[in-house]
Amino acid sequence: xxxxxxxxxxxxxxxxxxxxxxxxxxxxxxxxxxxxxxxxxxxxxxxxxxxxxxxxxxxxxxxxxxxxxxxxxxxxxxxxxxxxxxxxxxxxxxxxxxxxxxxxxxxxxxxxxxxxxxxxxxxxxxxxxxxxxxxxxxxxxxxxxxxxxxxxxxxxxxxxxxxxxxxxxxxxxxxxxxxxxxxxxxxxxxxxxxxxxxxxxxxxxxxxxxxxxxxxxxxxxxxxxxxxxxxxxxxxxxxxxxxxxxxxxxxxxxxxxxxxxxxxxxxxxxxxxxxxxxxxxxxxxxxxxxxxxxxxxxxxxxxxxxxxxxxxxxxxxxxxxxxxxxxxxxxxxxxxxxxxxxxxxxxxxxxxxxxxxxxxxxxxxxxxxxxxxxxxxxxxxxxxxxxxxxxxxxxxxxxxxxxxxxxxxxxxxxxxxxxxxxxxxxxxxxxxxxxxxxxxxxxxxxxxxxxxxxxxxxxxxxxxxxxxxxxxxxxxxxxxxxxxxxxxxxxxxxxxxxxxxxxxxxxxxxxxxxxxxxxxxxxxxxxxxxxxxxxxxxxxxxxxxxxxxxxxxxxxxxxxxxxxxxxxxxxxxxxxxxxxxxxxxxxxxxxxxxxxxxxxxxxxxxxxxxxxxxxxxxxxxxxxxxxxxxxxxxxxxxxxxxxxxxxxxxxxxxxxxxxxxxxxxxxxxxxxxxxxxxxxxxxxxxxxxxxxx
Numbered sequence: 227x228x229x230x231x232x233x234x235x236x237x238x239x240x241x242x243x244x245x246x247x248x249x250x251x252x253x254x255x256x257x258x259x260x261x262x263x264x265x266x267x268x269x270x271x272x273x274x275x276x277x278x279x280x281x282x283x284x285x286x287x288x289x290x291x292x293x294x295x296x297x298x299x300x301x302x303x304x305x306x307x308x309x310x311x312x313x314x315x316x317x318x319x320x321x322x323x324x325x326x327x328x329x330x331x332x333x334x335x336x337x338x339x340x341x342x343x344x345x346x347x348x349x350x351x352x353x354x355x356x357x358x359x360x361x362x363x364x365x366x367x368x369x370x371x372x373x374x375x376x377x378x379x380x381x382x383x384x385x386x387x388x389x390x391x392x393x394x395x396x397x398x399x400x401x402x403x404x405x406x407x408x409x410x411x412x413x414x415x416x417x418x419x420x421x422x423x424x425x426x427x428x429x430x431x432x433x434x435x436x437x438x439x440x441x442x443x444x445x446x447x448x449x450x451x452x453x454x455x456x457x458x459x460x461x462x463x464x465x466x467x468x469x470x471x472x473x474x475x476x477x478x479x480x481x482x483x484x485x486x487x488x489x490x491x492x493x494x495x496x497x498x499x500x501x502x503x504x505x506x507x508x509x510x511x512x513x514x515x516x517x518x519x520x521x522x523x524x525x526x527x528x529x530x531x532x533x534x535x536x537x538x539x540x541x542x543x544x545x546x547x548x549x550x551x552x553x554x555x556x557x558x559x560x561x562x563x564x565x566x567x568x569x570x571x572x573x574x575x576x577x578x579x580x581x582x583x584x585x586x587x588x589x590x591x592x593x594x595x596x597x598x599x600x601x602x603x604x605x606x607x608x609x610x611x612x613x614x615x616x617x618x619x620x621x622x623x624x625x626x627x628x629x630x631x632x633x634x635x636x637x638x639x640x641x642x643x644x645x646x647x648x649x650x651x652x653x654x655x656x657x658x659x660x661x662x663x664x665x666x667x668x669x670x671x672x673x674x675x676x677x678x679x680x681x682x683x684x685x686x687x688x689x690x691x692x693x694x695x696x697x698x699x700x701x702x703x704x705x706x707x708x709x710x711x712x713x714x715x716x717x718x719x720x721x722x723x724x725x726x727x728x729x730x731x732x733x734x735x736x737x738x739x740x741x742x743x744x745x746x747x748x749x750x751x752x753x754x755x756x757x758x759x760x761x762x763x764x765x766x767x768x769x770x771x772x773x774x775x776x777x778x779x780x781x782x783x784x785x786x787x788x789x790x791x792x793x794x795x796x797x798x799x800x801x802x803x804x805x806x807x808x809x810x811x812x813x814x815x816x817x818x819x820x821x822x823x824x825x826x827x828x829x830x831x832x833x834x835x836x837x838x839x840x841x842x843x844x845x846x847x848x849x850x851x852x853x854x855x856x857x858x859x860x861x862x863x864x865x866x867x868x869x870x871x872x873x874x875x876x877x878x879x880x881x882x883x884x885x886x887x888x889x890x891x892x893x894x895x896x897x898x899x900x901x902x903x904x905x906x907x908x909x910x911x912x913x914x915x916x917x918x919x
Contacts, residue, residue, distance in 0.1 A: 228287055229394035231267070232426035233360055234280035234411055236388035242276065242476035244369055244383055249274035249442075255363050256281050263359060264291040265352050273430065273440035275479040277412070280440060282426055286393070290349030297323050302332055302339040316341055353393055357400040360391055364402060378403040388412060395425050414438050414480050417531060437480040437531070446475050449527055452483035453511065456525060460485075463514040464525050470505055477509065478529035485513070486543040490522040492550045495557050496641050502631050503553045508546055556626040560638070565646055568621040575623070580693045582740070584620055587685065590736050592616040595681035597732045601724055602677075611674045615655035618643065619678055622656070636660040662712045669712075669719045676716050680729070683709040687756075688733035691749050692742050696756070710760040717786045725784040726757055758783055765790070770797050773918040780913030788861045795863035796912050800919075812914045814877040815870060819915065821886055822905035825898035834896040836888075839880045846876040847904050854907060866911055873904070 233256070240248065253272040260267050260283070268285035299305060299319035307313050312320075312327050320327045323343040332339045365380060372381035380386075380403045391398035391407040400407055411421045411429075413436025421432045430440050439445040449471070457464050474481075492500060497512075497520035504510040504524055513523040524546060528538055572585040581587065595616035599609045622628050622639035640657035644650070651674045658675030659682055661667055670676040687706050690696070697706050717724065730753050734746050742749070761783045765775045770793045778793035799808040835841045850869045857865035886901070888894045908914070 228266075228268070228285040230426035231283040231286045231356070232280070232390060232392045232423065232429055233363075234273075234278055234388075234390035234429070235364060235386060236278050236390075236412055237382075237386060238384040239276045240279075240384050240476075241371075242473045244371075245274050245276065245279075245476040246472065248367070248369060248383060249279050251367055252279050252363075253281055255366065256283065259359055259363055260286075263355060264293060264349060265355075266291060272442070274442055274476070275438060275440055275445075276476055277415070277479065278440065280390075280429065282429055286352060288352050290352060290355070292349045293345070293347045295345045297343050297345060298335070299323075299330070299341040299343065302341065305330075305332075305341040319343070353396070353398070356391070356393055356398045360398060361400045361402060376404070390423055390429075392423060392426050412436075414530075417480060439480060442475065445478070445481060446471070449475065449478075449481045449483065452481065452527075453525060456483060456485060460513075460523075462521065462523070463516065463518070465501070465512045465514055467505065467511075470509065470511065474509055474527050478527055480530060482528045482530060482532055482535070483525060484528055484535050484539050484542075485523055485525045486539040486546070488522050488524065488543065488546055488550060492554060493520060493522060495550075495554055496637070498634060498637050499553050499557060499627065499631070500550060502634055503549050504546065506631065506633070507549050508542070510542075510546070552630070553627070556630055560625045560627050560642060561645070563625060563642075565618050565621050565643070565648075568624045569618065571624040572620060578689070578693075580743075581689045584623065586740075587689075588617065588620050590685045590689075590733075591619065591678065591681045593736045594685055594733055595678050597736075598677050598680055598724065598729075601728065601732070602722065604673075604677075608674065611649065611651045611655070612677050614648070615652045615659065615674055616678045616681060618648070618652070619656050619659050619682065662715055664708065665711070669716050673720060676720050676722070680713055680716055680722075683713050684729055684733045685736070687713075688730065688737055688749070688753070691752055691756075692734075692737050692744060694744065696752060706756075707760065710757055711764065714757070714760055714764050714786060718790060721787060723787070726754075726786065727784050730754075761786065761789060765793050768793075770794075771801070771918075773916055774800055777912040777914060777916040780916065781910055785861070788858075788863065791861050791863040792912055795867055796914075796917070798864075799867065800917055805919075808871075809919055811871045811874050812917060814874050814881075815908050816915050817881060818877060818901050819905045819908055819913075821898065822901040825895070825902035827895060827899045828902045828906070830900045830903060831896055834893055836893055837884045839876075839883045840897065840900070843873070843876040843880045843904075844900055846873055847907075858910060863911060870908060870911065 235252075249272045253270055257270055266287040267283050271282040271284070273280040273282070300315045305313055305316035305319075312330070316330060317327060319341065320330055320343060323345055325343045325345065330341050330343055333342050334340075367382070369383040371383070373384055374381055375385040382403075386403050386405050388411065389402065389405055389407045390409060390411050391400065392409055397409050398407060409423045411423060411433060413419050413421050413433060418436030418438060421436045423429055423432050433440050439448065450466075453464050453466065456462065500520060501512045504512055508524075508526070510524040510526045513521045513525060515521055524542075526542055528535070569585065569588070572588060573583055575584045577584045577587045592613060595612050596609070599612045604612065619639070622642055623635060625638055625642065627638045628635050636657040636659065640653045643653040643656050651672060654672060655670070655675035655678050658670035658672070659678040661670050661675070661679060670679055686704065686709055690704050690706055695704060695706075713729070716722070727750075730750055734749065738746065758779065762775055762779060765778070766772065770778075774793055774797040778789060778796050781792070783789045799805065802808075830844065832841065832844065835844070850872055854866055854869040857863075857869060884897065886894070886897045888897065
């Protein structure tokens with residue numbers, strides 16, 4: 227008969243940002259352990275609050291499944307000596323499998339005989355393995371930051387204060403860091419008492435009676451409903467940011483939403499400042515009107531019931547007043563700062579010990595941005611805006627507001643620049659040059675901000691690569707992958723006709739002025755490989771098949787727009803209604819490319835054509851050259867493919883009547899040369915051999 231299994235780890239309050247990862251890890255480890263232990267079970271439910279991590283496993287078998295395994299050993303040649311006796315290798319294999327030599331037998335695999343052993347074991351009672359298994363499961367957990375407490379060697383996210391471990395109604399006995407398991411959990415720190423768990427299935431209900439909502443989904447739904455009720459009652463728009471909701475979710479065990487007010491005079495400060503102060507310092511949800519304008523209210527979630535809720539609101543209002551007063555002071559003090567004075571302060575802020583100060587970085591951004599504007603043939607007015615925006619794009623980093631709230635960099639720069647008389651294009655570019663800040667974020671809205679953003683990002687990447695800081699594995703402390711992805715997004719969004727290689731060269735030339743530690747050629751090669759992965763990820767995110775991505779990227783990624791168009795065109799044809807027809811075209815194109823690899827020259831002499839089909843194919847290719855070249859100039863991959871597809875009848879007729887590898891050396895070389903020039907056009911579109919049908 228199956229029983230439910232419950233494990234709860236009671237802790238001191240865990241930082242909210244660690245809880246989701248911790249409970250997912252606990253669930254995954256439990257599922258893996260049960261599977262490896264051959265214990266059949268039903269669904270695994272996960273529960274978590276700031277003070278506990280718990281799993282409830284339904285319908286756990288009372289006994290392990292019996293095991294019958296077949297292990298493969300060495301080949302017969304190695305397993306037996308010349309006299310027909312077991313060799314040392316075979317005897318060692320038998321010992322490792324826990325069987326007697328006479329239990330070994332031979333079995334053929336892929337034409338070779340190997341020695342095998344059958345291992346059978348009777349399943350143990352599940353209850354007999356749970357204590358060691360669950361104990362090991364807990365102590366094997368890892369966290370971004372660990373603690374040690376008392377004299378215990380265990381490192382854990384926070385000190386363990388109690389544990390519940392039950393199989394059916396029985397306690398699973400074990401001890402970790404001086405804490406023994408039992409069937410008693412703890413309720414809400416202020417509203418509840420100890421909760422005796424009579425059986426695992428009553429876990430959530432028993433804690434609910436003690437003012438703890440352990441079900442993550444239930445707790446989140448309750449918070450959202452309370453916020454929605456307030457929104458309906460007050461006719462507000464409550465700005466619910468996902469990461470803040472996630473944090474609040476793991477800050478409370480018994481949520482109750484409430485609201486408060488603040489002095490409307492604070493609304494004279496930019497609302498981004500107020501919202502950031504409320505969110506980052508107080509974990510409050512801002513309240514907006516129908517037009518997205520901030521109202522003098524806030525919403526927060528209490529970890530408790532509705533008793534004395536008015537008093538709690540007053541307390542929150544008092545704390546927020548102090549926070550907003552600080553923000554107001556910083557904002558007013560910043561207005562005493564001039565742009566020139568701010569820029570001079572950047573001279574003393576180290577950006578990187580090998581890359582100079584922030585002022586040095588700004589000067590490089592100016593040089594790169596000016597070069598990009600020149601390459602794009604920007605108008606004098608636009609070039610002037612780019613140059614000015616690049617020169618002052620980091621001035622707000624020395625402001626008190628950005629020092630207090632780093633996430634406001636750019637936002638405050640835009641506000642201060644506008645108030646100090648800078649043009650609208652320049653002010654917006656100071657903010658937008660940080661975009662896209664994260665995956666899914668918008669790109670700059672205007673070209674000025676886009677160019678400065680490109681300059682800033684490519685300077686960071688090239689600078690880091692030049693001193694050997696290259697992302698490896700999950701390590702990317704300077705967010706270079708995100709910066710490169712942003713460059714890809716901007717180039718495509720603005721249809722900027724600037725090749726990646728040209729962008730690398732612009733930034734490299736600027737860094738060469740300070741002296742490179744490494745070869746420019748090596749850096750350029752590594753940049754190509756690095757951006758290739760970013761482009762591959764971007765194309766995959768757009769929904770393109772892996773084989774289509776590989777085929778479209780084969781000609782190179784220097785021209786990003788053309789690369790994207792190639793992927794779209796090839797993907798549409800390879801999966802559309804005419805895919806079978808396209809497959810026939812691809813087969814003919816691949817035949818040409820396969821043979822073209824044997825060519826030693828690309829010089830074609832029509833006088834050496836011995837068959838009519840040769841001249842017909844060559845003429846068909848020449849007739850289509852104007853359309854093909856025009857399509858490539860317009861970055862129209864679909865039109866270029868259409869031009870190549872028109873060659874299909876001529877290619878088929880050619881291979882039906884022409885022996886490419888003719889005995890006459892000149893004829894053979896000429897035929898291969900013709901295939902090579904046609905293959906060169908095909909290679910500009912895709913490596914069609916990579917498509918999977």
